[in-house]
Structure formats: C-alpha cells, structure tokens
Amino acid sequence: MQEKPELDFPRPLTTVDVVIFAIRSDALQVLLVQRPKAESEPFPGAWALPGGFVDIAGDRDLEACAVRKLKAKTGVVSPYLEQLGSWGSATRDPRGWSATHAYFALLPEHTAGGALAGDAQWFAVEGEKVRPKLAFDHAEILQAAVLRLRNKVEYTSLPAYLMPQEFTLPELQRTYEIVLDRPLEKSAFRTRMLAADLIEPVAKMRKGPNRPAQLYRLKKAKAPVFFTRTFNPPG
C-alpha cells in the first residue's frame, strides 16, 4: 500500500442504514431505533433507521454489513433485501462529511415480532412519513423507500415477501392494497397473479369463519417476478 496523496484524502464517514418494512395490524410499518440519549451523540433520543458504521475489519461487503445490522435488530437472517440508494453530503451528519448506503428489507409478519432489540420499535407508515421526527436525513430516506416500494409493487411481486409461507389470494390482495393504499379489482388481480406464475396452490384449504379459501405459497423463484403490465387503477 503505497503512500499516494489520494489515500491521504480525508475520507467521509461511511454507514449503512436499513429500512425494514412489515405488515402489522393491517398496516405498513417500519422499524426504528432510538438513538442514545447522551448529549455527546448527534440527535440524542431521536428515532432513526437501524444502521451504523461499516466495520471494515468484519464486514466483507456492504450487503453483509446490512444483513448484520438487520439481524442485530430483528434476529431475522435472510429476508428480502434490496439496495435503495446512497445519501452523502457535508451536512447530513453533524460529525462531518458522511455517506450512507441505504437498503430496504421486507419481513413476513410472523418474523417481525421475534427477537426485537430493546431500543427498536415498529411505527406505522402514514403517507410516506412516520409520526416521530427522524434523525439525520432519515425522513428523506424513508420516503424514498416507501415510494420505491409502492412503485415496484405496481409491476413486481414484491409484496409476496411480506406474506407468511402460506396465504390465500384475498390475503395477498389485501397486502397489495395496504402497500399501495388503494383498492384493487378482485378479478383482475386474480387473473394477473395466477398468470404471473409466481405462486402455486398447496393441497390444503384455509377454513375461516366463512367460505374456505385456497392456500398458496411462493414458488421457489428467488427473484421478484416482473409483471408485464401494471394494475390500472379502477375508475
């Protein structure tokens, strides 16, 4: 490692933040952590996205760092994880020039209750915001994550990653509607979802208070399926 002047350049602080979504109580929720209350910390006591500094000794790459932070807060090991973008500027962190690599993760509801860290808590997403004022530029990052999620939902199968292993078509549709925050046409939804070849029926039925419903599960496809068309909004 030679002593190039460039290597002596002061380097930005480098962090990774994760926007963790789940459907809970029939609403889209996001996991936040409370920053330490010590006055020496930036934004003491404020809510923030889970994240922190890259550990160049321990983290092989950025995604491994994101997985580590997600596991630390939720105990979840392998959710859907996608890079969202990066935010870097001289002013976003009072400690100096900093850049964060933001990821977003989708958790099935049943895993979202598990091994939550003590400083972590779920908050409902209202519009593209959340009730408490967020530290740093995390409100902007959260908004980008919600918009990206909504946007991708229009033409991919992403919401399937928010479902438990087995689910009914109306439940899946409900999840789409929660994420998109608008009603969808039942028959168009069924036609498209089945044509997308993303889910397969299992032998069982779900017996509810009403008519029993067919159970489906995600096919083995790892990547989200792209639909050829968007759902056109009714009306």
Added chain:
Amino acid sequence: MQEKPELDFPRPLTTVDVVIFAIRSDALQVLLVQRPKAESEPFPGAWALPGGFVDIAGDRDLEACAVRKLKAKTGVVSPYLEQLGSWGSATRDPRGWSATHAYFALLPEHTAGGALAGDAQWFAVEGEKVRPKLAFDHAEILQAAVLRLRNKVEYTSLPAYLMPQEFTLPELQRTYEIVLDRPLEKSAFRTRMLAADLIEPVAKMRKGPNRPAQLYRLKKAKAPVFFTRTFNPPG
C-alpha cells in the same frame, strides 16, 4: 466534534463513478478513461469508468461530485443524471476497503463529441459488456447500468434524454430500438409516445432526402414520464 471511538474507526475509501451513455454511430456507447500507467497505481493502463475520490472539502454532496467528474471528462454541465447504486467491499480495490457510489448519465449525441478529456474515449456497448477488460469491478457496474437503462426504457421516457433538442418520431424510435436492441412496432410506438404527453410538435418539419417529417421536442417536464404499459415485443 467529540472523540467518539466510532469516529476513529478506519473508514473505507469513498469514490464516485459515472457511467456515461450516448448514442454514437447508431450504437449505444459508453465513455471510459484509461488509468495512469504508473506501476504504483492499481490496474495501470486499464480502462475504467470515469470517477475518483470524493473531495470532502470541495464536493457539497455525492451528486455534485458526480457532476464534477462528468464535467471534467466531457465538458457537459447538466445532462440526465441518476444514481445507479453503490458497490463496496474489502476486495474491490487493492488499496483497501472501498465503496463507490455509481451514477449513470445520458448525453445527447451532439454534446458527446465536445470537450473530451485526453484520456477519455467512447466504446460501443456489446450486449452488456464492452470490448476492453475493465479495472476494479467496473464491468459489473457497467452491466448493472446497461440492464437498468434497458429495463427503465421499457416503461419510461428515458431515451428522450439521448436525443438532440429537436427530433422526429422515427429518430426517437430508432434510439429506443438501439437501447433495447430489438425492433419496435411503428404504430404502437407512435400511439404510446404521443399519448404519453411527453413530447410536443414544433412548427417546423425536417426536410430529408425523402418525405419530410414532423419535428418534436421534449416537453418541459423534468422527470422522465412513466408509461402505463410496456411495449410488448412483436411476435
């Protein structure tokens, strides 16, 4: 600025790279720069994406840094610029743990010939690759850029940013076809493009060797327009 142990963490090298696309000679081309031949440099003499270290004294934010690097190599000040993603790992740069923030830019053909830096040169994109072997993980970044461009072209108006200020519909269609590397239906293309309300006719006509064609220009819309449907491939 307090002396938190975290701030003493060794920080990754932080760079910004820009994938610069233009249509030249009826083909999709990308701008590359040749790395210095000094043996003390990583990948001496190899071709690489334009980019370099973030200057935390001079760059206000990541995008400003990308604009600076783009201007340095092409002279172009305000092209279409979009964040592509970030790549960071312990091994991608022999000098140590590094993270790059990648952007991609679209240039109209007539600006692409201008004030090129001496070490810069255009290369045709073949598939998702380019002929020379690229430094670092830049082949991977380039591939991601091409796939993203192709993918977005399916449902947005991005290619309009590759056009000169005034253009005919057949020229615009040709640009779509070059980017997508497949033929498009003429009448469906016209219907969709005009319905998208993205371009507007100007009073003039283009007089070519054959029948004259109506000239159009981009509407003032700053953001690329999202189509409601994809182009279905013929056949």
Added chain:
DNA sequence: TAAGTTAGTTGGACTGTACAACTAAGTATG
C-alpha cells in the same frame, strides 16, 4: 414519368383489464 424510400394513417384481429353480477360455501340468527 416510373421506381425507390421514408413518414405517417387506417382497420381488423386479438388480448387483457374494468366492472358488475353472479354462484359457492361457510357462519350466525330468529
């Protein structure tokens, strides 16, 4: 004047969505 080239339009077959009305299978209620 005829042939060639490219711009742009027209029309019919087809496909998938939008929407409403329908059937199906269970539970709750009087």
Added chain:
DNA sequence: CATACTTAGTTGTACAGTCCAACTAACTTA
C-alpha cells in the same frame, strides 16, 4: 331449520390498447 350475512371465487360484457399488415403521402433519383 330457514333466512340473512359474509367472504371466496367465477362469469360475461364492454372497452382500450397492442399487433400486424396494408395503405396513403411526399419527396428524390434514374
């Protein structure tokens, strides 16, 4: 035990946009 209520799932019609081919239009060249 019959009726109403609820939710799952299907069917049918209208409509919009595409796919594709054939057409017209305007100009150049031989």
